[in-house]
């Protein structure tokens with residue numbers, strides 16, 4: 001899509017954002033959500049200049065051109081904190097658990113990324129999937145092949161989205177064609193970092209698939225890459241499934257728990273995001289919080305693969321930042337609103353539940369992802385000076401959602417109805433730094 005540079009545009013719609021962590025308030029506290037029923041978002045040179053009631057902004061900036069989106073909502077662009085690009089075409093496999101699903105469904109498709117043409121086509125489909133659901137930033141597992149991962153970066157650069165990604169490195173227990181030597185992993189990762197990290201909106205994340213598929217030499221390579229490049233990120237998986245955790249005890253007999261494996265190689269810290277953590281110990285939660293490692297919570301995937309119910313309350317109580325991730329293709333699609341809904345549903349059934357409301361879900365789908373990625377100074381909410389990354393959501397005319405939104409008593413209730421009912425058909429336009437990265441053509 002051709003980027004359009006905007007100058008002093010004033011977007012008029014119902015505007016919501018969560019600049020302050022809503023978990024610091026009681027559920028239902030009006031302070032937990034900043035909202036303007038008839039709001040104005042003033043964007044100049046790709047940055048948020050002001051966010052307030054429409055008439056207030058309009059009176060102060062009469063020169064700005066109004067874009068009238070009344071009847072719709074402007075939300076910060078969604079931030080997907082965990083998703084796999086090579087798995088876009090295998091969404092929806094049912095009835096399996098993690099290790100079985102990897103063998104039978106995920107890894108055969110990941111092996112197909114050896115075909116660079118197939119990988120390039122997959123990358124375009126994947127990015128379209130993100131943008132069309134309102135996701136503007138994502139932390140993405142690349143492929144096990146450097147060329148395929150390069151195709152993702154190239155397509156991401158063209159898409160205008162903020163993509164943090166990296167070559168997935170593994171040297172055991174997957175399929176032989178997905179294994180590389182630690183030396184090769186180091187060389188390929190370093191070349192990709194030099195080529196793509198910091199190019200436009202692209203950033204690099206060192207990506208050991210999980211401790212199960214990485215020898216200690218491979219973890220050392222990851223440690224070395226993190227030391228050589230002080231501003232790249234790290235992503236991996238942790239404590240997803242009980243059989244996986246049992247295997248890890250066998251593979252790393254010296255480790256007191258799963259996190260201890262990553263800690264030995266310096267891979268936990270405030271540059272790291274770890275996906276799942278469905279079965280953490282109390283000590284692991286304390287240690288994650290103390291070093292500022294964020295967790296990507298993927299409720300659709302956890303339910304679909306039968307991994308377990310995420311102990312969100314224990315994470316929140318320990319002070320671990322929890323962002324939402326779709327975990328496509330273990331997850332069920334790219335919709336971050338749907339992911340929020342599933343987080344809500346799972347917590348209703350959790351043995352140790354935490355109450356989730358629309359502000360908390362919005363935070364987990366936006367600002368928490370920015371915090372997890374160290375991007376909170378730039379994206380995640382509508383504070384002045386931040387990048388104008390936002391999604392325009394509008395219920396289709398005549399839809400049930402439109403009826404529910406019109407009947408809603410107050411903005412928080414309308415926002416809850418979006419989490420409940422809005423899918424890609426309600427995403428009308430998506431902007432990153434003011435540039436249109438998706439439009440449904442209305």
Ligand SMILES: [Zn+2]
Pocket residue numbers: 082083084237275327330
């Ligand atoms: Zn994953």
